Amino acid sequence: MAQPRHFLTLMDLEPAELNAVLDRAIELKAIQARGESEELFKNKVLGMIFEKSSTRTRVSFEAGMAQMGGHALFLSPRDTQLGRGEPIEDSARVLSRMVDIVMIRTFEHANVERFAEYSKVPVINALTDDFHPCQLLADMQTFLEHRGPIQGKTVAWVGDGNNMCQSYINAAQQWDFELRIACPEGFEPRQDLLDAARDRVSIFRTPEEAVKDSDLVVTDTWASMGQEDEKKLREQAFAGYQVDAELMSHAHDRALFMHCLPAYRGKEISAELLDSPESVVWEEAENRLHAQKALVEFLFNHSR
Numbered sequence: 001m002a003q004p005r006h007f008l009t010l011m012d013l014e015p016a017e018l019n020a021v022l023d024r025a026i027e028l029k030a031i032q033a034r035g036e037s038e039e040l041f042k043n044k045v046l047g048m049i050f051e052k053s054s055t056r057t058r059v060s061f062e063a064g065m066a067q068m069g070g071h072a073l074f075l076s077p078r079d080t081q082l083g084r085g086e087p088i089e090d091s092a093r094v095l096s097r098m099v100d101i102v103m104i105r106t107f108e109h110a111n112v113e114r115f116a117e118y119s120k121v122p123v124i125n126a127l128t129d130d131f132h133p134c135q136l137l138a139d140m141q142t143f144l145e146h147r148g149p150i151q152g153k154t155v156a157w158v159g160d161g162n163n164m165c166q167s168y169i170n171a172a173q174q175w176d177f178e179l180r181i182a183c184p185e186g187f188e189p190r191q192d193l194l195d196a197a198r199d200r201v202s203i204f205r206t207p208e209e210a211v212k213d214s215d216l217v218v219t220d221t222w223a224s225m226g227q228e229d230e231k232k233l234r235e236q237a238f239a240g241y242q243v244d245a246e247l248m249s250h251a252h253d254r255a256l257f258m259h260c261l262p263a264y265r266g267k268e269i270s271a272e273l274l275d276s277p278e279s280v281v282w283e284e285a286e287n288r289l290h291a292q293k294a295l296v297e298f299l300f301n302h303s304r
């Protein structure tokens, strides 16, 4: 029997497949702008398991399914048996007999891997402590739309070596760009990921060094979901890592700024940055919708 393809990290798709998803996302965006609808997901159901909060991810997946003629189910541990200890393996076996595709946002990355192992339908990682690959599809689409292919360009990541940073490491490998990470000691991304991408990724201790001559500057919150208790400690550790107009002046003249949002003005970014001309954050957020419709379509149409 054909096995489903999953999207747990960016490494699950070949570079050519990722680019095909981006091209299709741009096409779907244009189709929607023309007010057309294709109902390509008619009668298809997406199960959405959220063990962490979300605005963009939930709304983009749910709206996307509706726009394509399908349906999405919001499932939280508060009101499913997952929250009362039903094993992930059992939940995967049951849910995947009822829905056509599953999206999971959770803490441990191993949990999405376990779910995928027992699922008969494709599983999408909608953020774990380790990776956020759906956001990277939107980011790469946004760069492509504004500046063309990212291959051979330089990207600066300023801040925590978190799930977003680690997905940028994967992205540097898949789209072949240079990634310069500025983070304080003790907040680096996983060493095995750095080792695997050694020729494309380097760590710097000052934001200025990393941002110098870059084509894209990216940051994210200093305290991710699940790290609320470390907020104060992290604010101290990341002092000096705020992205502002002065830091952006070290980048290329036409450098873009991205942030997956939610953003904390006065912390990882200055108050004005999100609305500055180089910021493409609102389009980046919108592109979650288009990129994920293209991703879901890809997973419906491809199996092993």
Ligand code: CP
Pocket: 053, 054, 055, 056, 057, 058, 127, 135, 260, 261, 262
């Ligand atoms: N960027 C992102 O994933 O946002 P949400 O947490 O609102 O889904």
Ligand code: NVA
Pocket: 127, 162, 163, 164, 220, 221, 223, 224, 225, 260, 261, 262
């Ligand atoms: N790194 C952040 C991303 C939120 C979309 C977090 O995990 O909370």
